[in-house]
Amino acid sequence: MAKQQVSLYLDDASISVLASKGREPQKWATLALDRGLIREGVVQDQQALAAKIKELWSASRILRRRVTVGISGLNCLYQMLLLPELPENLRGEAIAREAAHSLGIPLEGVYLSWQVLSIEHGQMKVYLCVIPKDKVDSVMGALKAAGLRAVSMDVKPLCLARLSNEPRAIIIDTCQESMDIVVLGEGIPEVVRSLQVAPEMSQGERIAVLRSELERSVSFYNAAHLDKPIDLTVPVLVSGDLVEQESDKASLAGPRERPVRDMESPLTQLEGFNYSKYAACIGLAMKDVLLTEPGAVAYSVVNFNALPEIYQVRKRPLSEVLWVPTVLVGVVLIGMGTWGIFYLKGENSSLAERRDNINAMIKEQQLTAADLKKLDDAVKSAEAPAANLKSLLDGLDASRDSLKADLDVIYGYAQETGVALDSVNTESKGTRVSGYAPTEDQVLKYYGRLLYDSERFSTVMITSMDAADDGGVSFSMSLSG
Numbered sequence: 001m002a003k004q005q006v007s008l009y010l011d012d013a014s015i016s017v018l019a020s021k022g023r024e025p026q027k028w029a030t031l032a033l034d035r036g037l038i039r040e041g042v043v044q045d046q047q048a049l050a051a052k053i054k055e056l057w058s059a060s061r062i063l064r065r066r067v068t069v070g071i072s073g074l075n076c077l078y079q080m081l082l083l084p085e086l087p088e089n090l091r092g093e094a095i096a097r098e099a100a101h102s103l104g105i106p107l108e109g110v111y112l113s114w115q116v117l118s119i120e121h122g123q124m125k126v127y128l129c130v131i132p133k134d135k136v137d138s139v140m141g142a143l144k145a146a147g148l149r150a151v152s153m154d155v156k157p158l159c160l161a162r163l164s165n166e167p168r169a170i171i172i173d174t175c176q177e178s179m180d181i182v183v184l185g186e187g188i189p190e191v192v193r194s195l196q197v198a199p200e201m202s203q204g205e206r207i208a209v210l211r212s213e214l215e216r217s218v219s220f221y222n223a224a225h226l227d228k229p230i231d232l233t234v235p236v237l238v239s240g241d242l243v244e245q246e247s248d249k250a251s252l253a254g255p256r257e258r259p260v261r262d263m264e265s266p267l268t269q270l271e272g273f274n275y276s277k278y279a280a281c282i283g284l285a286m287k288d289v290l291l292t293e294p295g296a297v298a299y300s301v302v303n304f305n306a307l308p309e310i311y312q313v314r315k316r317p318l319s320e321v322l323w324v325p326t327v328l329v330g331v332v333l334i335g336m337g338t339w340g341i342f343y344l345k346g347e348n349s350s351l352a353e354r355r356d357n358i359n360a361m362i363k364e365q366q367l368t369a370a371d372l373k374k375l376d377d378a379v380k381s382a383e384a385p386a387a388n389l390k391s392l393l394d395g396l397d398a399s400r401d402s403l404k405a406d407l408d409v410i411y412g413y414a415q416e417t418g419v420a421l422d423s424v425n426t427e428s429k430g431t432r433v434s435g436y437a438p439t440e441d442q443v444l445k446y447y448g449r450l451l452y453d454s455e456r457f458s459t460v461m462i463t464s465m466d467a468a469d470d471g472g473v474s475f476s477m478s479l480s481g
Contacts, residue, residue, distance in 0.1 A: 003467060006062060007284035008053075008148070009070040009156070010139060012038045012196075013176040015052060018281035019062050023289060024268045028278060029060035040196060041072045043138035050145035057146075066469050068284045069150045069307075071139055073157040073180055073194030077103060077130040080190065081114075085122045099128055109133050113306040117188065127188065127302050129155060140311055151470045152287060153307035157182050159283025161189040161300040162290070164237060165264055169299075170218065170230065172252065173240040173279055174210065181213055183221045183230060187301040190224075191217045207248045214252065232258050239263040239279040291471045305470075313470070406431060409456055410479075413449040418442050430459075430480030438472045440465070450479060457481050 004026065007018045012033070019027040031052055036044060043049050081098050083091075095114050100107050113129045136153070143150055157180050160171045164184055171182040177199065183191035193213055197206060214236075222229035236252050236259065243249070243262050253260050265275035266289075267282055275282060290298045305312075403426060410433060414421050419442055421435035437443045443465060451460040458481025465475040 006064045006067045007281040008067045009280040011072040020285045031056045040074045041135045046142040049142040053146035068152040070280045070284045073155045078192045079128045081126040083124045111308045115304040152305045156280045157192045159280045162283045164299045167299045170236045174242045191221045235259040237263045243276040409454045417446040419446045434476040
């Protein structure tokens with residue numbers, strides 16, 4: 001069952017929030033911002049913005065504090081890269097080097113987000129997004145001050161592209177202080193333009209600028225795709241303020257009547273929910289829907305988490321999860337072993353003393369053979385507890401070795417399958433394991449390795465498996481045998 005997701009979008013003019021469950025919007029609200037509080041996406045006063053976010057949360061009555069956050073596309077760059085196929089651990093550095101070379105910008109002041117779209121004939125096709133650091137850092141500081149935690153991030157133009165119901169489209173969104181144009185070609189947002197709009201511009205001037213940038217964007221795309229250009233059959237999809245401005249919207253068709261229509265919402269239509277005003281939030285919500293909903297179709301193939309790694313929740317390494325139970329077991333075994341040593345030492349001392357006393361009695365009393373047999377039986381009876389304790393310690397050693405072998409298998413297979421464990425608990429009936437995996441397939445692969453490859457567990461049961469907030473899967477298993 002889908003979990004509630006909260007999408008928060010911020011730009012220079014306002015902040016908007018949408019709580020949704022799957023494709024059903026549940027709560028939504030928008031709050032205007034004082035002019036200058038955010039400038040070109042950079043928060044100027046984090047505490048003041050945090051107060052506005054708290055006010056928005058109170059007005060919308062949303063309780064959830066984990067959010068998918070969206071920011072404007074102002075001053076962001078987008079690039080298609082073609083690189084030789086590389087192992088995953090080398091891709092980040094290679095993409096950073098290519099970005100610095102092709103874009104000609106210093107990387108110290110930006111964050112890079114990327115997605116490998118395809119690998120063919122030994123080459124990787126990579127979609128790259130470059131976001132200014134001050135923009136992201138200022139937003140994250142305000143969210144922290146407001147008591148929110150971002151689990152994912154995206155930029156508005158890519159959110160808009162995710163709403164398209166066409167693989168080839170021209171997407172236009174306008175709001176109070178900005179406008180966005182996205183040329184979507186074969187599911188890839190190849191041309192992206194985000195423009196700041198001066199407050200003093202008239203509506204006619206805004207539309208003139210928009211039409212000029214629209215033609216420029218299409219011409220730029222067509223120059224790079226002579227084999228399949230954006231022709232007059234490719235529609236213009238409109239969202240934002242322009243939806244309610246019929247004459248201005250119609251003017252975008254141009255002299256040759258390109259089709260222009262409103263962007264359709266992939267969410268359920270509810271009374272009172274003006275989806276055109278929440279296009280960015282809907283695009284954020286669809287990030288999770290497209291990953292978790294069976295059979296969901298995305299006409300934009302770009303869907304990465306633009307939240308920088310330093311802000312992402314760090315999953316604990318498996319070594320950190322396992323060291324506590326391992327140390328506890330070791331301490332218990334060492335303590336029992338130490339007790340056994342001192343107990344045996346005391347028993348041996350007592351036996352030696354009794355042997356000496358018996359020998360003295362033999363000399364003093366000239367005991368008979370029958371008496372010696374009785375004494376020998378008594379000595380054997382005294383030695384029996386020591387033998388039993390040795391057997392107990394040998395059993396503990398075997399249990400310790402078996403437990404270590406089980407933990408080695410649990411740990412090793414988790415690393416191989418990319419699973420992060422949260423806890424490992426051993427009981428008389430077996431072992432309980434709980435953890436997290438990015439995908440359900442990795443959980444099933446881990447299950448299969450434990451059951452069929454380990455040769456240590458006769459029974460492995462998945463007792464629970466739930467979708468996590470960040471798109472992964474939380475699970476628990478019971479192992480026995």
